[in-house]
Amino acid sequence: MVVSRCEFGLCALDGYLYAMGGWVDTDISGSIERYDPKIDEWRLVGTLPEPRFSMGLVSYEGLIYMVGGCSLNQRNLQDLMSYNPFSGEWKKLPSMSVARFQMGVAVLDDFLYVVGGTNRQQVLNSVERYSFKTNKWSTVPPMSVERSGPAVAAMDGLLYVIGGAQTHATPFYRAQCTISSVECFDPMTNSWADCPPLSETRAEAGAVVI
Template sequence: MFNNYYFIFLTAVIYIINCNNFINTTPINNNSQQNNQSIDFSDSYIHVCGGWDGSNYHSECYRYNTHTTWQSMPSLTLPRDDYSLVTYDKKLFAIGGYNGNYLNSVESYDTQTNQWKPIASMNILRHYHDAAVLDNTIYVCGGENGNNVFKSCEYYYKAIDEWHFATAMSMERRGLALVAHEGYMYAIGGKNLNEYTNTMERYDTVKQQWQPMSNMKYTRGYFGSASFLDKIYVCGGWGTSDWKSCETYDPLTNQWTQIASMLLDRSDFKLIAFDDKLYALGGLTMGGQQTDTVEIYDYKANQWSYTTSLPKPLEMFGASVITYL
């Protein structure tokens, strides 16, 4: 009887030792390395592409996050300025713009293949328009083609690679902001046929209707905008502001509130929500100079500060955030 118990005890000990040896073998280290690589590879990045440096149209693209400096990545297939760059379905989409010719062409960047490729073109040549992603759909509104300023909108029907018209805005807008926020799409500011505006309208995708909302405190065109936390932020731009001023819109109260101004006056720049902060990137100063400066807004402190600059001075470029998987 004693021998039987001893045999069972010895077998259990050997089994436990083998299990521990298995757990502590190299696969754990390999998995650890794979996890680290996965975390690094799946980081989110700000992407900046194209634009105008005062002399040339650009197609170069760069990406940045808080753990790296600006890194080069594959260029657009075409130089573009004042176009729209949005993230949709884990891809970047560069839409329309101008490079000596007005464009309706669209191209997408796939993080898996590391390549840009053309997709279906929009129905209209558009420049100074804006784009947003709402309800898993890319929308584009406004802009101009040199002869006409548009109030028309269109959306990308990915299943058949086609663009279709959506309900037009109530007024023509170029240099506007199109912002998707909490289930609605907001068309903000811009310049109509003759003047800058501070008006805003909201699009309901279910009713397919635009509804007027509260006006901004300042008229603005060619300004920066972003959906950040529970509010919409706008900064800078041409109009009655000083190109530094910023304000936020609260959908719950339908009111605009002024916040701390940027450190540098800017138009034709991008405002990006990233890493729990807002980034104001590049643009044109009131002195008529392209800038490479970047500043970040800390909403808790209501304060702006400078951070790592762009690779070169640029305005009218595209910017968007995407996560690599």
């Protein structure tokens, strides 16, 4: 990448990878860079409304959606914004009901799902989803366990939530105890089911569907 960073948001849109924000050395970044696999090149393409890290990032129908995370002045954000990579325009959308960071996000059936995370006081098992069609948030039944930094992916009409971390100590920044459990949500039945666990515990991992 052009800028070395961690705890940034990453998503794919129209054949490009977009990396936004994150930690850069001891600073919080507000830069956006894009990877073009055709020419094997990263380049800076824009900026965030304000620097932030540990947010969720997804793409849907030509736009990138950024939710939650932490900024320099506020550790628990609950806002949702859309970004048009062609015009560079950011647009504020309705906020989540719960401020959170280090959560998992994924798109399933015209909804943006926001799963778990933390608000510095506790690790969360709560789940909510945003409808791209109605521009409204709604709650989803909670997961069976709290998860910070889970890997999340949607496949065959189900939402899979994989691993993550938990802690019993407060106040804290990073959750301490990684877990191996996996569960999936079925929107048709509005319920969660247990899935086979990982072979080893992990948190802040990535998951993709190919």
